[in-house]
Amino acid sequence: MTGRVHVIGAATSAGAHGPGQELAPAAFRRYGLLAGLAESGLEVVDHGDVVTATMRPDPGHSGVADVDRVIEAARTVSRSVQEVLEADPTGRVLVLGGDCTIQLGVIAGAKAVQGDSVALAYIDLDCDLTSPANGNGIADWMGVTHLLDAPDAYRPLSGIDGRPPLLTADRLRLIAADRATPYEQRRLDELGLIRYTSEQVSASTTDVAAELGAWADGVDLLSVHVDVDVLDQTAFLIAEEQRDVPGLSLATLDRLVSALMAHPAARVLTITEVNPSRPPDPAAAFGALNDLVIAALAR
Structure with missing residues (x-):
């Protein structure tokens, strides 16, 4: 593994319930992420924003709002x-x-190179297992459903690479996934998905990371997904979803992501759900989040 990091901006909120997340890649750059990566000794190649799309209402959708733009992104x-x-x-x-x-695109792109030897560590307070048949139409909350091509998935979305599923249940771990509707809980049980609660992660970060590392030993590429609403936003407000519920501390998330990205198979880190309009002090919030990303990639 070299010290080279390729940065891809995915400036889209097409699958979200409101606009704002499309502004995050520019904010990361504005508040010094790329410079910080370079200062840590990494060679940084910035590919710019490869997609730009802002959420727009789609009241007439038939299960997944604005699905054509979600698929395109x-x-x-x-x-x-x-x-x-x-x-x-x-x-x-x-x-x-x-x-x-x-x-969905990250995994499809990784599989195009590595075949089926790809796994995903999905760090998110939500399970993202709602569906076109049981949800509010927001694709953002159906990500895992479509990664697994679960029952009720919208096939054009789950099959963006032409051969669903993008992942099988054994190649996915849900981490700090506390929130599950009754429908999602049934789907968790049906699919046999393994998940760790935020309490488990907070109490035993090293042990959880070690278990995930042993699981990742069996693949050629590990992708790590961080939805920042996993953070305790009473202490660190930066996510699109503002919730007055417990989550992970920034320090715990920092340790977890660094441990996962230290695995030899860890090739891709994805940061999602950041809304630059949320923090009362954006420079401080992005500075702290940038430090987490830099630590994870520079280690």
Whole structure:
């Protein structure tokens, strides 16, 4: 593994319930992420924003709002990830989102290069297992449903690479996933998904990271997804979803992500659900989040 990091901006909120997340990649750059990565000794290649899309209302949708633009964004991210991984087999990729649906593109692009030997550590307070048949139409909350091509998935979205599922249940771990509707809990049980609660992660970060590392030993590429609403926003407000509920502390998330990205198979880190309008002090909030990303990639 080289010290080269390819940065891909996925400036889209097409799959979200409101605009704002499309502004995150520019904010990461404005508040010094790329400079910080370079100062840590990494070679940074910025590929710019490969997609730009702002959420727009779609009251007439039939299960997934604005699904054509969600699919287009995911496919664009997929092509970009594939091109980077093919061109630089020893570099790593940092994808700056954007809403959670970009992870579909990340996995599709990774599989185009590595085949089925791809796994995903999905750090998110939500399970994202709602569906077109049981949800509010927001694709952002259906990401895992479509990664797994679960029952009720919208096939054009789950099959963006032409051969769903993008992942099987054994190649996915849900981390700090506390929130599950009754429908999602049934789906968790049906699919046999393994998840860790935020309490488990907070109490035993090292042990959880070690278990995840042993699981990742069996694949050629590990992708790590961080939805920042996993953070305790009473202490660190930066996520699109503002919730007065417990989550992970920034320090715990820092340790977890650094441990996962230290794994030899860890090639892709994706950051999603950041809304630059949320923090009362954006410079301080992005500075702290940038430090987490830099630590994870520079270690």
